[in-house]
Amino acid sequence: MIGRRFFLACAVLTMFLTVSSFSFAQGVMPSNPSWSSLTNSQKETLATLQEDWGTLSVEQRTKWVQLANRYEKLPETDRERLKSRMSDWAKLSTNDRRVARANFIKSLDIPNDKKSEAWEAYQQLTPEEKKQLADEAAEKNKSKKPSLVNSPTLKN
Amino acid sequence: MNASHTNITLINSSVGNPLTSDDLYVDQIGKTISRSLDKELGHLSPKVLQRLEKSREIALSLQKNKSSSASQQNSSKFGFLPKLGPLSPILFVLLLVFGIAQWQQNARINHIADVDTAILTDSVPPDAYADDGFRLFLKKMMTPSDTKPQIESMKIEESSSSAPQENIPANLENRAPDISTNP
Numbered sequence: 001m002i003g004r005r006f007f008l009a010c011a012v013l014t015m016f017l018t019v020s021s022f023s024f025a026q027g028v029m030p031s032n033p034s035w036s037s038l039t040n041s042q043k044e045t046l047a048t049l050q051e052d053w054g055t056l057s058v059e060q061r062t063k064w065v066q067l068a069n070r071y072e073k074l075p076e077t078d079r080e081r082l083k084s085r086m087s088d089w090a091k092l093s094t095n096d097r098r099v100a101r102a103n104f105i106k107s108l109d110i111p112n113d114k115k116s117e118a119w120e121a122y123q124q125l126t127p128e129e130k131k132q133l134a135d136e137a138a139e140k141n142k143s144k145k146p147s148l149v150n151s152p153t154l155k156n
Numbered sequence: 157m158n159a160s161h162t163n164i165t166l167i168n169s170s171v172g173n174p175l176t177s178d179d180l181y182v183d184q185i186g187k188t189i190s191r192s193l194d195k196e197l198g199h200l201s202p203k204v205l206q207r208l209e210k211s212r213e214i215a216l217s218l219q220k221n222k223s224s225s226a227s228q229q230n231s232s233k234f235g236f237l238p239k240l241g242p243l244s245p246i247l248f249v250l251l252l253v254f255g256i257a258q259w260q261q262n263a264r265i266n267h268i269a270d271v272d273t274a275i276l277t278d279s280v281p282p283d284a285y286a287d288d289g290f291r292l293f294l295k296k297m298m299t300p301s302d303t304k305p306q307i308e309s310m311k312i313e314e315s316s317s318s319a320p321q322e323n324i325p326a327n328l329e330n331r332a333p334d335i336s337t338n339p
Contacts, residue, residue, distance in 0.1 A: 059261075059265055062262075062265050063265050063268055063269045063272065064269075066265065066266060066269035067269045067272055067273055067276075070269065070270075070273050071273075074273075074277060078277040081276065081277050082273070082276040082277050085276045085281060085282055086276060088282065088283070089272070089275070089276055089282050092282070092286060096286040097286070099285070099286050099288060100275060100282050100285035100286040101268070101271050101272075101275065101285070103285040103286075103288070103290075103291040104271065104274065104275050104278070104285045105271065106291065107285075107291070107294060110294065110298060112278070112279035112280075113279070114297075114298070115278075115279055115280045115284075115294065116279045116280060118280075118290075118293060118294045118297050118298075119280045119281075119284050119290065121293075121297070122284070122289075122290050122293050122294075125293075130287075130289050131289070133289035133290075133292050133293055134287070134288055134289035134292075136289075136292055137288035137289055137291060137292040138288060140292070141288065
């Protein structure tokens, strides 16, 4: 009797986890969303990715669908910014995206206006200066242990 | 004591004495029938024996059907469990692991979607974050130093500088403006 109760509990938990995992973010989505399965709103948001949609992995598609779901809740300025950057972001290599995420998370405590100023200043540097900085950063990264944010498992 | 009393009563009843109670009367009848049946058991005709055997088989088959339908009813409560037999615990553990893995995978994708949304709507373009050099530059700018030149002065210095390029990185830290407002 206890065994049966245990199995039933397991079954209920499994069903809950499976169902909740598929409807985790906002709205239920297919496990491998094809372009035709997207809503009109999602298609409109992800229009720049339509051509490459077939080449994206299941995880990448799922992530983009989740991102499209967040899009509607963003302010107008952020929407425009996101749309204009989406295509370039998708074209970055997996490793570049991983580095970008790690660097973004590390710089979360820096105010946006300071980051903008720094970016403008950085663009004024010569290619040689930039290369020296990149080499120095690469040297420092070599000695660092992988962390949660820069681990190779963060591939999407 | 009771048995002997019953026997005495029976003997008495056979000679016409009144019975002491109804129960005793029924009991007496049963015993009499049983005794006569036992006595006639050896003299049963083959036809009667055959009928008895047939009746027994019918009774047994009815009993068997009843018990099997009862067990089916019992198993229908848990449907698939008895069919799987000893594999059911393994299957459930596998299902559980699959469910947890799915949940973790979706949680991870959800987290990445959050980060990507923030990066794509940030004040700085994503290319900047993909550049480890910029990250180091930003870090140096945010690090308080003794000399605190402004960004403008650095730009002027860069544009008018004729110094050899190999000296620049060594001076970058000092040249980088301190725009830190964080502790």
